[in-house]
Amino acid sequence: MERSQWGTRAGFIMAAVGSAVGLGNIWRFPYVAYENGGGAFFIPYLFALLTAGIPILIMEFTIGHKYRGSAPLSFFRMSGKKLEWMGWWAIFVSFVISTYYAVIIAWAMRYTIFSVNQAWGSDTEAFLFNDFLQLTVTPGQTGGVVWGVLIPLILVWAIALGILLGGVKKGIEMANRIFIPTLVVIFLIVVIRAVTLDGAALGLEAFFKPNFDAIMDPQVWVAAYGHIFFSLSIAFAIMITYASYLPKKSDITNNAFITGFANSAFELLAGIGVFAALGFMANQQGLAVADVAAAGVGLAFVVFPQIINEFPGFNGLFGVLFFLSLTLAGLTSLISITETYVAGFSEKFGISRNKAIIFGGGLAAVISILFATQGGLFFLDVADYFINQFGVAAIGLVEVILIVWVFRKADMLRDHANAISDIRLGGWWKICLGIVTPIVLGYMMFGLLKTNLL
Numbered sequence: 001m002e003r004s005q006w007g008t009r010a011g012f013i014m015a016a017v018g019s020a021v022g023l024g025n026i027w028r029f030p031y032v033a034y035e036n037g038g039g040a041f042f043i044p045y046l047f048a049l050l051t052a053g054i055p056i057l058i059m060e061f062t063i064g065h066k067y068r069g070s071a072p073l074s075f076f077r078m079s080g081k082k083l084e085w086m087g088w089w090a091i092f093v094s095f096v097i098s099t100y101y102a103v104i105i106a107w108a109m110r111y112t113i114f115s116v117n118q119a120w121g122s123d124t125e126a127f128l129f130n131d132f133l134q135l136t137v138t139p140g141q142t143g144g145v146v147w148g149v150l151i152p153l154i155l156v157w158a159i160a161l162g163i164l165l166g167g168v169k170k171g172i173e174m175a176n177r178i179f180i181p182t183l184v185v186i187f188l189i190v191v192i193r194a195v196t197l198d199g200a201a202l203g204l205e206a207f208f209k210p211n212f213d214a215i216m217d218p219q220v221w222v223a224a225y226g227h228i229f230f231s232l233s234i235a236f237a238i239m240i241t242y243a244s245y246l247p248k249k250s251d252i253t254n255n256a257f258i259t260g261f262a263n264s265a266f267e268l269l270a271g272i273g274v275f276a277a278l279g280f281m282a283n284q285q286g287l288a289v290a291d292v293a294a295a296g297v298g299l300a301f302v303v304f305p306q307i308i309n310e311f312p313g314f315n316g317l318f319g320v321l322f323f324l325s326l327t328l329a330g331l332t333s334l335i336s337i338t339e340t341y342v343a344g345f346s347e348k349f350g351i352s353r354n355k356a357i358i359f360g361g362g363l364a365a366v367i368s369i370l371f372a373t374q375g376g377l378f379f380l381d382v383a384d385y386f387i388n389q390f391g392v393a394a395i396g397l398v399e400v401i402l403i404v405w406v407f408r409k410a411d412m413l414r415d416h417a418n419a420i421s422d423i424r425l426g427g428w429w430k431i432c433l434g435i436v437t438p439i440v441l442g443y444m445m446f447g448l449l450k451t452n453l454l
């Protein structure tokens with residue numbers, strides 16, 4: 001059977017950007033940057049983007065384009081069974097992430113509706129944990145199913161799997177061509193409105209004020225690398241899969257730079273919007289920005305509802321636009337992450353794409369119900385912690401070491417990319433992949449193992 005292909009270059013770029021821009025950009029980046037040196041964080045961040053993020057993205061695009069298969073098949077074609085397992089490892093991590101990522105999108109979808117009349121009331125924290133998530137059991141117990149989460153969750157899976165069933169061009173590409181421009185417009189409105197609020201400057205000052213001591217702190221570098229991997233969706237088998245649908249004549253390197261910079265531009269914008277809004281709230285309540293900022297789930301689902309409560313005029317609309325952005329950004333990432341195992345299963349077991357979507361995606365959807373129970377948030381925290389600590393950077397590290405040093409494929413991949421790309425990869429590319437990235441990631445993994453095992 002003829003392999004599916006993207007219809008246009010723009011379609012591929014939209015899909016790759018759609019995968020990269022996700023929940024990570026809107027609620028993760030702002031607090032990670034803020035907690036890790038504010039303005040000074042941009043130094044390790046840019047370093048990680050240029051020495052690891054974009055070089056690995058180029059490598060994954062090249063692998064997918066050259067071997068025209070999902071991650072396991074591409075690795076198999078490159079170096080046989082000795083490398084295939086790495087694709088499965090990445091697919092396993094992607095599968096697990098998709099089960100809880102879908103749940104957070106379901107919350108965002110539900111909160112889009114709550115925004116209309118601020119159904120969360122004045123105590124937004126109690127509302128999230130008690131009323132919405134019904135987190136009334138002790139950790140480790142599931143309790144009953146929470147219908148308020150389960151119903152939007154079913155909808156999220158129905159949309160994602162429905163789009164995948166449409167195929168690469170008519171499903172994934174078409175959806176991204178609609179969702180991504182819509183997301184950009186909606187999000188720009190949110191950001192512009194946020195920076196024109198009273199007190200916005202306070203928030204921006206807190207966000208951008210550099211704490212240069214932070215640059216000397218290894219933890220900050222670890223945070224920057226970890227974030228870049230998550231945010232660019234690299235080392236998850238995704239970008240290999242998406243690039244495997246590129247036509248023969250495609251500019252790989254240029255596409256990777258465009259995807260990388262578009263993703264960073266989006267998260268910078270998100271940081272500005274989120275902190276401007278936090279500055280507004282701090283100003284309203286006579287508090288410091290540090291006292292109102294929160295990490296993780298709390299930022300989008302506790303603090304933002306408070307901001308919306310105090311918003312001057314049209315607050316329902318502002319809320320709807322904010323949560324709709326989260327929903328759209330999340331959906332396009334969920335589609336990409338599900339496509340990786342759909343493609344992997346269908347090639348490995350010789351079943352049709354649609355069967356792989358129904359069984360693979362269906363299985364992930366069923367497992368995700370675990371996170372829509374009364375104890376769901378506890379399980380979600382455990383899964384997320386486990387994946388982020390041991391999944392992402394570890395795969396990245398093993399991937400570059402095996403490809404550059406053990407199987408020595410870097411030169412061959414570089415020639416492949418150079419033959420079809422405008423920007424030529426020089427020696428810097430191999431140095432970044434083979435030396436800089438393994439040193440930093442190796443140091444990171446060593447530190448993680450030490451803190452987790454000792």
Ligand code: PHE
Nearest residue numbers: 020022023024025231233333
């Ligand atoms: N890159 C996406 C984000 O920033 C997250 C993601 C991770 C998507 C892994 C797919 C796979 O949210």
